[in-house]
Amino acid sequence: MATGFLRKQLALAVRNIQWSYGIFWFISASQPWALEWGDGYYNGDIRTRKTVQPLELKADQLGLQRSEQLRELYESLSAGESSPQARRPSAALSPEDLTDTEWYYLVCMSFVFDIGQGLPGRTLSSGQPIWLCNAQYAESKVFSRSLVAKQLEMVSPFNSSDEIEPNQPAEDPFMIDGINGGTSQLQSWQFMDDLHSLNSSDCISQTLADLGDVPLCQGENGNNNGLQEVGECNQTKQTILDPVNGDLHYRVILSALLKSSHQLILGPHFRNSNKESNFVSWKTNGLVKSQKLKDGTPQKLLKKILFEVPRMHDKGLFQSPQDNDVGDAAWRPKADDTCGNHVLLERRRREKINERFTTLKSLVPSNSKADQVSLLDDTIEYLRDLLRRIGELESCRELTELETRTKRTIRDHVEQTSDNHCNNKVTNGKKSSYLNKRKACEDINCVASNDSSTDNLTVRMNNKDLTIVFRCRWRDGILFEIMNALSILDLDCHSVQSSTIDGILSMTINSKYKGSSVAKPRTVKQALQRVQSLTFV
Amino acid sequence: MENSTQESHLRSDNSVTYESPYTVYAMAVSSTPSPTNLNHQSIALGSFLEDYNNRVDIIAFDPDTLSVKTHPTLSFYHPYPPTKLMFQPNRKSSSSSSDLLASSGEYLRLWEVRESSIEPLSVLNNSKTSEFCAPLTSFDWNDVEPKRIGTSSIDTTCTIWDIEKGVVETQLIAHDKEVYDIAWGEARVFASVSADGSVRIFDLRDKEHSTIIYESPQPDTPLLRLAWNKQDLKYMATIQMDSNKVVILDIRSPTMPVAELERHQASVNAITWAPQSSKHICSAGDDTQAFIWELPTVAGPNGIDPLCVYSAGSEINQLQWSAAQPDWIAIAFSNKMQLLKV
Numbered sequence: 001m002a003t004g005f006l007r008k009q010l011a012l013a014v015r016n017i018q019w020s021y022g023i024f025w026f027i028s029a030s031q032p033w034a035l036e037w038g039d040g041y042y043n044g045d046i047r048t049r050k051t052v053q054p055l056e057l058k059a060d061q062l063g064l065q066r067s068e069q070l071r072e073l074y075e076s077l078s079a080g081e082s083s084p085q086a087r088r089p090s091a092a093l094s095p096e097d098l099t100d101t102e103w104y105y106l107v108c109m110s111f112v113f114d115i116g117q118g119l120p121g122r123t124l125s126s127g128q129p130i131w132l133c134n135a136q137y138a139e140s141k142v143f144s145r146s147l148v149a150k151q152l153e154m155v156s157p158f159n160s161s162d163e164i165e166p167n168q169p170a171e172d173p174f175m176i177d178g179i180n181g182g183t184s185q186l187q188s189w190q191f192m193d194d195l196h197s198l199n200s201s202d203c204i205s206q207t208l209a210d211l212g213d214v215p216l217c218q219g220e221n222g223n224n225n226g227l228q229e230v231g232e233c234n235q236t237k238q239t240i241l242d243p244v245n246g247d248l249h250y251r252v253i254l255s256a257l258l259k260s261s262h263q264l265i266l267g268p269h270f271r272n273s274n275k276e277s278n279f280v281s282w283k284t285n286g287l288v289k290s291q292k293l294k295d296g297t298p299q300k301l302l303k304k305i306l307f308e309v310p311r312m313h314d315k316g317l318f319q320s321p322q323d324n325d326v327g328d329a330a331w332r333p334k335a336d337d338t339c340g341n342h343v344l345l346e347r348r349r350r351e352k353i354n355e356r357f358t359t360l361k362s363l364v365p366s367n368s369k370a371d372q373v374s375l376l377d378d379t380i381e382y383l384r385d386l387l388r389r390i391g392e393l394e395s396c397r398e399l400t401e402l403e404t405r406t407k408r409t410i411r412d413h414v415e416q417t418s419d420n421h422c423n424n425k426v427t428n429g430k431k432s433s434y435l436n437k438r439k440a441c442e443d444i445n446c447v448a449s450n451d452s453s454t455d456n457l458t459v460r461m462n463n464k465d466l467t468i469v470f471r472c473r474w475r476d477g478i479l480f481e482i483m484n485a486l487s488i489l490d491l492d493c494h495s496v497q498s499s500t501i502d503g504i505l506s507m508t509i510n511s512k513y514k515g516s517s518v519a520k521p522r523t524v525k526q527a528l529q530r531v532q533s534l535t536f537v
Numbered sequence: 538m539e540n541s542t543q544e545s546h547l548r549s550d551n552s553v554t555y556e557s558p559y560t561v562y563a564m565a566v567s568s569t570p571s572p573t574n575l576n577h578q579s580i581a582l583g584s585f586l587e588d589y590n591n592r593v594d595i596i597a598f599d600p601d602t603l604s605v606k607t608h609p610t611l612s613f614y615h616p617y618p619p620t621k622l623m624f625q626p627n628r629k630s631s632s633s634s635s636d637l638l639a640s641s642g643e644y645l646r647l648w649e650v651r652e653s654s655i656e657p658l659s660v661l662n663n664s665k666t667s668e669f670c671a672p673l674t675s676f677d678w679n680d681v682e683p684k685r686i687g688t689s690s691i692d693t694t695c696t697i698w699d700i701e702k703g704v705v706e707t708q709l710i711a712h713d714k715e716v717y718d719i720a721w722g723e724a725r726v727f728a729s730v731s732a733d734g735s736v737r738i739f740d741l742r743d744k745e746h747s748t749i750i751y752e753s754p755q756p757d758t759p760l761l762r763l764a765w766n767k768q769d770l771k772y773m774a775t776i777q778m779d780s781n782k783v784v785i786l787d788i789r790s791p792t793m794p795v796a797e798l799e800r801h802q803a804s805v806n807a808i809t810w811a812p813q814s815s816k817h818i819c820s821a822g823d824d825t826q827a828f829i830w831e832l833p834t835v836a837g838p839n840g841i842d843p844l845c846v847y848s849a850g851s852e853i854n855q856l857q858w859s860a861a862q863p864d865w866i867a868i869a870f871s872n873k874m875q876l877l878k879v
Binding site for chain 1: 879
């Protein structure tokens with residue numbers, strides 16, 4: 001397709017008559033007997049110029065470049081949905097750079113006309129040029145893009161299907177000109193000096209974008225007012241285009257194009273520049289004081305609808321799925337939240353932990369600090385405290401027991417010596433219970449000084465206190481003889497503990513020296529050993 | 538200082554108010570022009586009376602003259618308040634001169650709205666015995682596949698109906714507790730919210746599995762309403778019981794909401810996405826305010842502020858933003874229905 005050549009020809013023609021744009025409609029390759037966008041040249045207003053290099057280009061080259069950029073923009077927008085991540089090159093146009101005229105030109109790229117439909121179609125079928133004056137006032141029936149035009153506030157367009165190059169060879173994809181019975185159509189928009197200000201509220205319900213609230217009035221583009229003269233207005237009544245469908249097409253196209261664009265073109269529309277809106281712009285802190293609910297229940301009506309109304313039916317006689325045999329017929333999808341599974345598990349774990357912390361808080365006399373670390377510290381302290389107290393209490397208890405035991409022992413001992421025989425068994429029984437505590441008693445009475453001990457006889461001395469511990473074989477009357485022996489030594493035995501098990505007598509004697517002379521432990525030992533048949537074990 | 542927002546509903550040059558004889562809850566805006574007059578839009582209003590006899594009225598809204606007309610015969614009785622009303626979406630205007638309206642109560646009912654009368658078409662009842670039924674809390678009409686309606690019920694199930702044949706396509710036990718709302722995403726994908734506090738997505742091609750994409754932070758706090766963004770199917774919005782927050786979810790990142798819109802001063806009653814823009818959502822609540830929010834790509838440090846606000850006379854219970862009239866938002870509060878220009 002000789003695109004470049006065609007475009008240049010178009011460009012030449014359009015610029016020569018100073019029209020804003022020209023469009024070539026090709027016979028579509030995909031749809032037989034339908035006309036679609038072939039090529040175009042845009043010569044109208046430009047808002048933002050984007051070039052890669054700041055070269056000084058000639059006017060014609062600028063125009064060509066612009067047309068190319070517009071075409072690229074259209075293609076990228078319409079392909080935008082399939083590849084949303086594709087970035088346009090920085091020098092490419094983006095939607096907000098375009099003027100309304102350019103938008104019209106862009107949207108035209110999407111139009112397809114059947115034979116006989118729309119201006120290009122009718123021109124093709126009739127084989128005659130069509131002039132349409134004041135096209136913005138034309139009904140959609142005649143000029144299907146009038147809604148588009150209106151919306152973009154185009155004014156006073158001229159349409160003509162006209163010749164460009166009469167001698168162009170007829171190539172298959174497109175037809176030119178009256179000569180070949182085909183059609184080429186040039187359309188142009190013309191800005192008049194006296195602009196009709198169009199109501200932007202026209203067709204507002206049908207359209208998506210209110211792209212400009214400022215009427216275009218750059219009328220000084222070298223417009224040629226001379227072309228107001230009217231050619232034939234050929235209002236051929238061909239197929240009446242459903243205005244709704246034409247409008248729908250526009251809507252669909254714009255929404256498709258704009259959807260892929262990240263710029264919120266609709267933003268200005270919502271930013272309440274439209275004074276007719278009932279909504280007021282949001283101001284931070286400008287909010288009305290909250291109005292107290294008359295009734296205390298939030299979401300009252302919504303809750304009634306959801307909770308109470310279903311139960312009004314049949315006074316709540318509704319079936320559970322199982323009763324209704326739904327269980328067999330219905331599917332029970334397994335909730336598949338593998339994405340959130342670990343999150344949920346983690347959350348449950350945290351909840352359990354929090355629960356335990358609450359329990360702990362109630363047990364531990366902690367301070368009012370709510371955080372978990374303080375609570376744990378207090379718990380540790382409390383535990384240590386408690387352990388210490390337990391230790392103290394246990395030792396106190398042993399002491400008390402020991403004292404009780406000692407007193408009893410003395411009493412028993414006295415009984416025993418007075419009535420040795422009879423009480424032996426009895427006392428044995430009593431005394432055997434003390435055997436368990438013997439070790440503790442020994443510990444308590446331990447005084448570390450002047451020790452002299454053998455395996456079965458221990459004599460300890462501390463100043464005037466003497467402790468004798470030994471074990472020996474028991475026989476009748478041995479206890480009396482031991483006490484005798486000790487009394488010779490001038491010892492005051494103030495505490496005696498003895499027990500007999502399996503014929504072995506164990507004795508612990510605490511004594512004090514009566515007089516000033518202090519006997520050595522060895523002396524005590526010898527004295528004991530002199531007791532007749534005292535066999536230490 | 539007296540703010541104009543307080544009495545903005547009196548700016549009656551643009552808003553249109555209809556006062557109904559009874560409290561209004563269910564509301565639907567037709568997707569096609571009224572059969573009587575192509576410029577008019579039909580709006581169905583369901584009453585809320587704690588009584589057996591409730592009514593549904595159809596009124597015609599004319600955006601050009603900013604007026605609302607009632608028609609005495611375009612009205613029918615409904616047993617107990619209808620929990621939801623909806624017109625068939627994307628109904629081809631050329632198909633017939635009538636419109637289809639669905640209502641949910643103890644069953645799903647279909648009605649044909651003609652020029653001057655309403656004919657009951659069918660009652661869709663899935664229970665095997667005549668005594669029991671599972672009352673419906675909500676339903677949604679699939680706009681890609683218009684013969685498909687999904688209903689949600691307090692018996693924890695969601696039922697998918699083929700309304701052309703009048704049979705059940707399938708029934709799913711969707712949640713552990715009552716299901717409160719349902720919304721279609723694509724032709725075969727829907728989502729539902731429940732008293733168990735979860736938002737779950739179901740695909741009819743794989744009925745064995747569902748995906749939980751959000752659970753309310755306090756366990757077992759019911760989620761009452763759900764709205765799926767038809768312009769951008771990644772996003773959903775939901776509201777929790779007794780909460781003033783609108784939770785925006787992205788289905789690609791489950792359990793973590795994308796945004797929480799917290800500017801209402803009382804609990805939110807209704808949410809609806811803009812029909813023509815993927816970034817706008819409207820919410821209304823007990824604080825008598827309706828906010829329009831624009832979701833930015835990056836949220837500011839203090840959260841997201843609404844774009845604009847409207848104050849009604851009392852708590853707003855219902856909100857509808859129709860694709861057929863994208864410049865108008867319909868709200869219902871106490872016994873009034875109001876159409877607001879955006």
